[in-house]
Each structure stands twice: as structure tokens, then as C-alpha cells.
Amino acid sequence: MSSNKQNPSVDPVIVIALGIALMAIAFALLVFKPNVQSLTLTAGSGAWSQLVVAFVTGITTGGLSCLAVQGGLLASSLAHQIEQDYIEQAAINKKAKQKTLKHTNTAFPILLFLIAKLVAYTLLGALLGWLGSFLTLSPMTRAILMIAIGIFMIGNALRMFNVHPIFRYFSIEPPKFITRYIRRTAKGTDTVTPLFLGALTVFIPCGITQAMMATALGSGSILMGAALMFAFVLGTSPVFFIIAYLTTELGARLEKFFMRFVALVVLILGFTTLNSGLNVLGSPLSFQNLTRNLISSNSDSVPVSESPQPSATDSSIFLSVKNDGYFPRTLSAPADKALTLNLVTNQTYSCARDFVIPSLNVYQLLPDTGTMQVSIPAQPKGTTLFFTCSMGMYTGQIVFQ
Amino acid sequence: MKKIFNVPDMTCPNCAMHLEGLEDEIPGVKRITASYKKLIMEVEFDETQLTIEQIILAANEIGYHPEITPA
Numbered sequence: 305m306s307s308n309k310q311n312p313s314v315d316p317v318i319v320i321a322l323g324i325a326l327m328a329i330a331f332a333l334l335v336f337k338p339n340v341q342s343l344t345l346t347a348g349s350g351a352w353s354q355l356v357v358a359f360v361t362g363i364t365t366g367g368l369s370c371l372a373v374q375g376g377l378l379a380s381s382l383a384h385q386i387e388q389d390y391i392e393q394a395a396i397n398k399k400a401k402q403k404t405l406k407h408t409n410t411a412f413p414i415l416l417f418l419i420a421k422l423v424a425y426t427l428l429g430a431l432l433g434w435l436g437s438f439l440t441l442s443p444m445t446r447a448i449l450m451i452a453i454g455i456f457m458i459g460n461a462l463r464m465f466n467v468h469p470i471f472r473y474f475s476i477e478p479p480k481f482i483t484r485y486i487r488r489t490a491k492g493t494d495t496v497t498p499l500f501l502g503a504l505t506v507f508i509p510c511g512i513t514q515a516m517m518a519t520a521l522g523s524g525s526i527l528m529g530a531a532l533m534f535a536f537v538l539g540t541s542p543v544f545f546i547i548a549y550l551t552t553e554l555g556a557r558l559e560k561f562f563m564r565f566v567a568l569v570v571l572i573l574g575f576t577t578l579n580s581g582l583n584v585l586g587s588p589l590s591f592q593n594l595t596r597n598l599i600s601s602n603s604d605s606v607p608v609s610e611s612p613q614p615s616a617t618d619s620s621i622f623l624s625v626k627n628d629g630y631f632p633r634t635l636s637a638p639a640d641k642a643l644t645l646n647l648v649t650n651q652t653y654s655c656a657r658d659f660v661i662p663s664l665n666v667y668q669l670l671p672d673t674g675t676m677q678v679s680i681p682a683q684p685k686g687t688t689l690f691f692t693c694s695m696g697m698y699t700g701q702i703v704f705q
Numbered sequence: 706m707k708k709i710f711n712v713p714d715m716t717c718p719n720c721a722m723h724l725e726g727l728e729d730e731i732p733g734v735k736r737i738t739a740s741y742k743k744l745i746m747e748v749e750f751d752e753t754q755l756t757i758e759q760i761i762l763a764a765n766e767i768g769y770h771p772e773i774t775p776a
Contacts, residue, residue: 466716472742475718480738483722488729 351528353627353654355535357695358516362539364569366512370505370540411549413498418541420502425513425537426530428506432520433529443660443667443694446522447584450696453515454578457570464567482507512570515577580696586662586689592699593690596634620644621702623691625670627654629698630691639685639704645678658694667694706752710771712764715741723767731755731763746771 459474486504509517516536520529582590624631625647637643647659649670657670661678670676683689683704692699715721721739724746728737733754739746748760757773764771 464717469744472744475741480725483725487722487726 351531354519354523354528355531357655358519358532358535359539361512361516362536362541363543364539366516366536367540367543370509370513370544414545414549416498417502418544420499421505422534422537422541424503424506426534428517429520429533430526430530432517432533433523433526436521436524436529437526443584443662444665446694447581447662447696449518449522450515450577450581450584452581453518454574454576454581457512457515457574457577459574461567461571461574464570465564512573583690583692583696583699584660584662584694586660586692588688588690590696590699593701596699596701620646622646622648623700625649625652625656625659627652627656629656630700633700635700635702637680637683637702637704639687640682642682643680645680645702647676647678649673649675654698655693655695656698659691660694661689661691663689707747707749708757708760709774710746710748710761710764711774712739712744712746712769712771714769715739715744717741720769721746724764724769727760727763727767731760734760745774 456474459471462468463471463474486501486507513536516533520532523529523532579591583592587593619641621635621637621643623635623645647668647670649657650673652670652672657672659668659670659678660666661680664680666678668676668678680689680702685704687704689702689704690699691701712720712724715724718741721741724739725737728734731750733751735749735751737746737748746764750760761771761773
């Protein structure tokens with residue numbers, strides 16, 4: 305009789321507003337960094353910067369990549385919602401003997417799906433962090449892991465571009481019993497379906513998510529693991545929400561274009577991850593190490609005697625460790641002479657604090673402010689020692705002359 | 706009866722999931738196992754209830770074009 309009461313679903317405007325609010329929170333987190341010193345999620349490392357990196361990775365590429373992999377699950381819950389709305393509407397129209405077209409509310413299941421995904425991945429992050437507390441990933445192990453993930457992502461991108469059938473082997477197919485279970489659950493008839501499907505996405509993580517899971521494992525802390533995955537999935541959520549919403553609204557016309565775009569992003573990120581792995585490995589083949597000598601200017605290279613610190617001596621060199629990297633990026637040092645490398649930090653909270661010289665097996669976590677000394681044994685003339693942060697993001701070299 | 710089809714238009718692992726979903730939709734199908742890596746779909750069905758053409762038609766409806774592999 306009262307057809308208006310038959311549709312209890314939430315107004316899409318409210319849900320979209322929630323989505324926008326989610327984005328606003330996300331950007332606020334980016335812009336207003338809290339006092340880093342108060343954040344002690346992990347033993348002394350730049351926890352906040354890691355979370356920001358996780359979040360930015362999520363908001364820039366994670367959302368697209370995850371949507372490519374997990375879009376099917378989301379589509380299942382949306383299809384169900386659309387189908388249910390259609391049946392409800394048909395019943396209403398039949399009763400009212402009229403032909404009106406009600407707009408399907410796809411925003412609400414997307415939101416439920418994303419909330420469940422956020423919770424599930426946060427718990428997964430905690431679990432990985434807990435497992436990681438039993439393991440210690442050396443820079444070398446991390447480098448190999450990053451290189452493997454980079455190759456996996458590049459292979460996946462080439463698969464999406466349909467370059468060669470061999471790249472189909474870069475896709476991870478979940479076990480059949482899981483997909484069968486997920487599929488049958490997707491046919492559920494209540495609002496719990498999108499929640500449950502969102503939680504099930506932990507079983508089909510995309511390449512970028514897998515990389516983030518490796519980072520959570522490497523954090524070795526329950527809290528940090530959970531926070532990393534939370535930040536990452538929170539970052540993916542606005543993109544996931546907007547694109548999923550627009551895609552369902554605009555139809556499949558954009559799908560082909562969208563997949564190419566995702567493939568391109570994954571390809572770029574794959575190369576970036578591979579490159580970071582090469583940096584952590586101390587390889588001269590990384591992009592920075594290959595191009596540094598080609599494009600370096602004299603001002604970028606500072607010999608020992610001209611180091612910025614007044615106390616520099618023949619046997620000690622200084623490296624300024626800042627939030628955006630190491631300065632100077634190229635240090636000159638005398639050959640055949642043992643040296644002391646002074647690493648100077650001043651309110652440095654980025655991953656630059658996790659200082660690594662791969663070839664000497666030096667790994668040092670620096671204080672956020674202060675000076676830490678690293679002994680460098682005598683090196684023959686012409687040797688180049690590459691140094692990097694533990695993530696392979698910031699790099700530099702010491703050239704022995 | 707078991708029949709293997711080539712499905713050249715699978716583009717991702719999710720396509721395999723979509724095709725396998727047909728086993729819940731078509732009466733007479735016992736099991737469908739699809740592989741994105743091999744671009745094939747193996748269908749186990751009751752030939753007294755269902756024909757190969759009907760299976761192909763059902764796949765066409767969800768956007769895939771299976772081809773019968775030579776025996």
C-alpha cells in the first residue's frame with residue numbers, strides 16, 4: 305500500500321557524502337602531519353613517513369590496481385543490489401500500475417564493501433606484523449623481496465597489455481574452492497553480502513597490496529603492521545569508491561580504457577619497486593646509480609676537504625641525512641684510507657634514517673636528530689660505494705679517488 | 706560427459722571465475738573448471754539434459770565465445 309516504505313535503503317546522497325568525507329579525512333592526514341615524535345608505533349623508525357607512503361601508494365595506484373583484481377567481487381555485490389532494487393521496483397510498479405524508473409543505489413554496497421575490506425586488511429596487517437616480529441628481514445632479503453615483487457608487477461602489467469601469453473603466468477589465481485565459495489556467497493540475499501565480500505578480498509590481494517603486505521610483515525610489529533595496512537587500504541578507498549561508483553553509473557564503456565590505465569600504473573610501479581630493490585642491493589644498475597654519473601654536476605659532488613661540516617678532516621666525511629634524501633649525493637673520499645662516515649640528522653623522520661651501505665653490509669637506524677658514525681674500511685682507488693635508505697628511495701654514493 | 710572448450714576472450718583470472726559461475730546457472734552442468742592461464746574451460750555435464758550448443762550459448766550471454774577443441 306505504502307510503496308514509499310518498501311525501500312529502506314540509505315539515500316545515495318548521504319553515502320556519497322560519506323565517501324567524500326572519507327577523502328577529506330584522507331587528505332587531511334596527508335596535509336596535517338601530527339607530531340612525529342609522539343608516534344612510537346615502531347622502535348624508533350620513521351613510522352609516520354611509512355604510513356604516509358602507504359597511504360599515498362594506496363590513493364595513487366592501490367585503488368586502481370585493487371579494483372582491477374577485486375572489481376569482480378564488488379561487481380557481484382553491486383549486481384545483487386541492482387537486481388534486488390529492480391525486483392523491488394518491478395513489484396512496486398506492478399502494484400501501482402505505473403512505469404517509473406527508480407535510480408539504483410549502488411553507493412551503499414560499495415561503502416559496506418570498503419568498510420569490510422578496511423577492517424579485514426587491518427586485521428591482516430596486525431597478523432603479518434605479529435608474524436614479522438619473529439622474522440628479521442635483512443636489507444638483502446628485503447631487496448630480493450622487492451625485486452621479486454617488482455618483476456611480478458611488471459609481468460602483471462604486461463599481462464594486462466596482452467603482450468604475450470606467457471605473462472598470464474604472472475597472475476595469481478586463488479584456489480578453486482575459495483573462488484567457488486566466494487561466488488556462491490555473492491549470490492546471498494541480504495545486506496551482509498557486500499560486507500562479507502569486502503572481507504573476502506584478503507584472499508585475492510592485488511600486486512600492490514601484496515607489496516604492502518610484505519612491508520607489514522617487515523615491520524615486525526602488530527600495531528605498525530595493522531597501521532600500514534589500514535593507511536594503505538584507507539588510501540585505496542576513495543579511488544575505489546569513486547571509480548566503482550562512476551563505472552557502475554557510466555557502464556562498461558570505460559572498462560577497456562580503465563584497464564589500460566591500470567596496466568600502465570602497475571607497470572610504472574613495478575619498475576619503481578624493482579629499481580628500489582636494486583638500490584637496496586647496492587646494484588650499479590639501478591636508475592639512480594646509472595644516471596647519477598651521467599647527469600651529475602660538480603656541485604653535486606663534494607670532496608672530503610670541502611664537506612659542509614667545519615670539523616671535516618682527511619679521515620672523516622659528513623653526510624647530511626634529510627627528510628628528502630642524502631646530501632651531497634656524491635661524496636669523494638681518499639682511496640686506501642680508512643674513513644669515518646658521519647651521518648648527520650636534524651629532525652629527520654623519513655626512511656632516509658634507515659641507512660644502508662649494501663656492499664659493506666652496513667645497516668644503521670639513525671636518531672631523528674644527532675650524528676652517528678660509521679666506519680668505512682680502506683677502499684682501492686676507483687671504488688664506488690652506493691648507499692641508500694632501506695626502502696631504496698633515497699640514494700647516493702661515495703667515490704674513492 | 707566432459708568437454709573442453711578454448712575460450713580465447715578470457716582477459717583475467719576473474720573471467721575464469723565468471724565462467725565457472727555458469728555451473729550454478731545451467732541445469733545439467735555438474736562442474737565447470739576454467740583456466741585463464743590456458744584459456745580453456747572444462748565442462749562436466751549431463752548430455753541427456755544439455756547440449757554443447759546450449760553451453761556455448763550460455764557463455765555467449767555472459768560475454769565469452771568458447772570454441773570446441775578438436776578431439
